[in-house]
Amino acid sequence: MKTKVKLCIIGSGRAGMIHARNFHYKIPQAEVIAISDMCVETAKSASVELDGIPYYCDYLEAIEKSGANAVVIATPTKYHCEIAVAAAKRGLHIFCEKPMAMDTYECEQMIRVAKENNVILQIGFMRRSFKDFIHAKEMIDSGAIGKIVTIRSLTRGPSTPHEWMYDIRKSNGPLAEVNSHDIDALRWFSESEPESVYALGGNYRCPDAKNKYPDFYDTVVMNIKMKNGVIGCNMAMMLVWRY
């Protein structure tokens, strides 16, 4: 690639700063030219860490004024769709963190607007780039382990969830924040789409959160049948967060 991708990172919390540092220090084909975070202190400190690049508190202003030709969206899930749509409509390519959005209506809207504006829309399912997962996929494809019948996975959220992940209006909880990686791997490995899903979950380890977030669940078990007959079983847990 002759010209560098000019990136604006939208949401400079935990995931946003991982992307920002990687692009800033390790990817010569990319240049982080702006940061946007609705929290001014967070935006400012990200800017300082990234050698004083401009920061914006309003993502729309960042999209319109920063001169970026691509965005990384790493805000809470609730905002993914509106930011992706705004970026696509202004011709910016999009890397959006998982889970893609809050529901299928939002996902379909993001895909449609990206297509209409001829921009790339990629979702941050990084397992597809992990060498162990790629190796497993190669083994499956080569027939080395025979015909796949079941896929079982167990995922533990590696870090303490932020409070917004407990709020069902901003996130769909562990099924979205954690299991979405397993669902994506299941789709990838089985090369099929879900036909039926059955999930059980509950709040077993975060009693303190029950009053404020009665819908929150920290542990979930999910069974999926794919259209091609493969069955998947996945369990996910979030680490405990306390007030």
Ligand SMILES: NC(=O)c1ccc[n+]([C@@H]2O[C@H](COP(=O)([O-])OP(=O)(O)OC[C@H]3O[C@@H](n4cnc5c(N)ncnc54)[C@H](O)[C@@H]3O)[C@@H](O)[C@H]2O)c1
């Ligand atoms: N791929 C992965 O494994 C992985 C890991 C962690 C997080 N994530 C995803 O990344 C996203 C962010 O998670 P996080 O852990 O970094 O959360 P976080 O709370 O650490 O960071 C989110 C940031 O977004 C900012 N923000 C909120 N609304 C905004 C808006 N409208 N405009 C601009 N900034 C806004 C917040 O102030 C905060 O600084 C989520 O979708 C999460 O699921 C993915």
